[in-house]
Amino acid sequence: RVEGILQKAARSASLLSAYDTAVGFLEQIICSFSDNSKMNRDFIFSVYSQYHKALYSLARYDKADEIYKLLEKLANEPIVLTDNCCLQAVSLSNRGRYGDAFMLGIELLEKLGIHYPYSDLEHVINKEIDEYYDQLSKGNFMGIEEEAKDAKEHAIGKLLNRITAAGFFYNPMCSFWAIITNAKRIFKNGYTPGGLQIYASLIMLLAPFKNDYRLAYSAARKAMKLAEKKQYKNELFRVYHVFSLFNCHWFEDVRNSMPYARESFRGNVEVGDFEFACFSYCTTQQAILETC
Numbered sequence: 001r002v003e004g005i006l007q008k009a010a011r012s013a014s015l016l017s018a019y020d021t022a023v024g025f026l027e028q029i030i031c032s033f034s035d036n037s038k039m040n041r042d043f044i045f046s047v048y049s050q051y052h053k054a055l056y057s058l059a060r061y062d063k064a065d066e067i068y069k070l071l072e073k074l075a076n077e078p079i080v081l082t083d084n085c086c087l088q089a090v091s092l093s094n095r096g097r098y099g100d101a102f103m104l105g106i107e108l109l110e111k112l113g114i115h116y117p118y119s120d121l122e123h124v125i126n127k128e129i130d131e132y133y134d135q136l137s138k139g140n141f142m143g144i145e146e147e148a149k150d151a152k153e154h155a156i157g158k159l160l161n162r163i164t165a166a167g168f169f170y171n172p173m174c175s176f177w178a179i180i181t182n183a184k185r186i187f188k189n190g191y192t193p194g195g196l197q198i199y200a201s202l203i204m205l206l207a208p209f210k211n212d213y214r215l216a217y218s219a220a221r222k223a224m225k226l227a228e229k230k231q232y233k234n235e236l237f238r239v240y241h242v243f244s245l246f247n248c249h250w251f252e253d254v255r256n257s258m259p260y261a262r263e264s265f266r267g268n269v270e271v272g273d274f275e276f277a278c279f280s281y282c283t284t285q286q287a288i289l290e291t292c
Contacts, residue, residue, distance in 0.1 A: 003029045003043070010050060019057045026051045045074045049084055056087045057272075064091055078111035082155040086162040090275050098170035105163035112156055114181065121173055128180045129209050135187065136206075136215055144199065144222055147230075148190035157182060157192030161235075164198055165275070172204075179205055193232040199223040200242045203250075213250045220247040237267030241280040258284060 010025035029047050033039060048071055055064040068088045075081050085108045092101035106116045117124040148154060160182045167174030182198040183205075191199065200223040203216035220243050227236040244260035264280035 003032060003039075003047075007047060007050065010054070014050070014054060014057070017057075019054045022054045023051065023058070026054065041074065041076070045071065045076070045080065048074060049080075052084050053087060056091050059094075061091050061095060064088070078108055079152055079155050081108055082158055086158060089162050089166060093166045093169070093275065098166045101166035102163045102170050102174050105159050105166070109156065109159055112152060112159075114156060116177070121177060125173065125176050125180060126209070128184060129205055132180060132184055132187070133206065133210050133212070136219070137212075144186060144191055144219075144226065146190040148186075148192050148195075150189065153185065153189050154192045154194070156185065157195035157198075159194075161194035161197055161238075164201065165279070176205055191226070193227075193230070193235045196223045196227050196232065197235050197238040197242060200239045201246065203246045217247050217251050233267065234271050234273060237264050237271065237273065237280075238276050240264035240267070241276055241283060244280070245283045 006025045006029050010022040010029075013019070013022040013025065026047060030051065033044060048067055052064055052067045052071060055061075055067060065088075068084060071081060071084055085105060089101040089105050092098075092104065110116065148157070160178045164175050164178045164182075167178055179198050179201050182195045183202060186192070186195050186199060200220040202219045203213065206212045206216040206219075220239075224236075224239045224243055227239050240260040241264040244257040244264060248254075248257040248260065261280050261283040265277055265284060268274070268277035268280060
């Protein structure tokens with residue numbers, strides 16, 4: 001079919017960062033939808049999903065907002081929205097709309113069975129940190145040794161990953177909730193690639209709530225080693241950022257953080273994660289200023 005050929009051409013154009021070309025191919029397909037009401041719904045969703053990603057990459061945010069709302073209506077089940085939701089959250093963050101970005105992820109997480117404690121957030125965070133720390137302090141890193149098998153668990157880990165940064169800028173308590181929720185799910189169900197980066201962020205909880213920097217540093221080292229072993233490139237470069245910014249300098253010379261920050265910047269540019277590339281660039285400058 002012509003539509004299938006055009007979609008493949010759009011995908012190839014996107015891989016070459018020729019997003020204007022990709023949008024052109026996809027809009028040709030979209031124009032044909034009104035003429036074919038019997039077209040497969042999954043195919044229509046996949047085209048609009050690809051279209052949303054291309055619009056995001058061109059920073060055509062208003063149009064991307066419109067298409068994301070359409071995707072929400074077209075989705076047969078919540079899990080298929082995961083990747084587009086993550087991009088939409090970054091899009092909102094890029095516009096300084098951190099609260100909207102965080103709550104967008106929460107809305108989808110709720111549909112995947114994850115409850116967000118709107119009314120008693122601080123109480124829930126304290127309670128769950130206490131329970132989790134009790135296990136960690138006994139040397140129980142259960143969950144970090146085995147990857148989760150369930151696709152829904154991977155989707156949850158990816159969503160929690162993407163809203164953690166938005167939550168940090170919106171309200172740090174929101175970020176704390178995402179971190180402890182992820183950590184406890186890893187403990188119960190096994191790790192996910194997206195979850196490893198948040199696992200490396202445990203210092204944001206264990207330092208202020210438990211004054212335990214050593215345990216947080218050990219957890220970050222474990223997450224980083226596993227991401228390197230599994231070659232989770234997208235997540236690994238974000239782990240490098242978290243390790244260089246929050247963990248490394250407590251137990252190593254601050255100069256040691258610079259290679260991780262620089263590799264994070266290089267790698268995030270390479271995989272197209274410009275949000276974290278910006279974060280890691282700032283980390284390199286901070287380390288340089290503190291050691292010059």
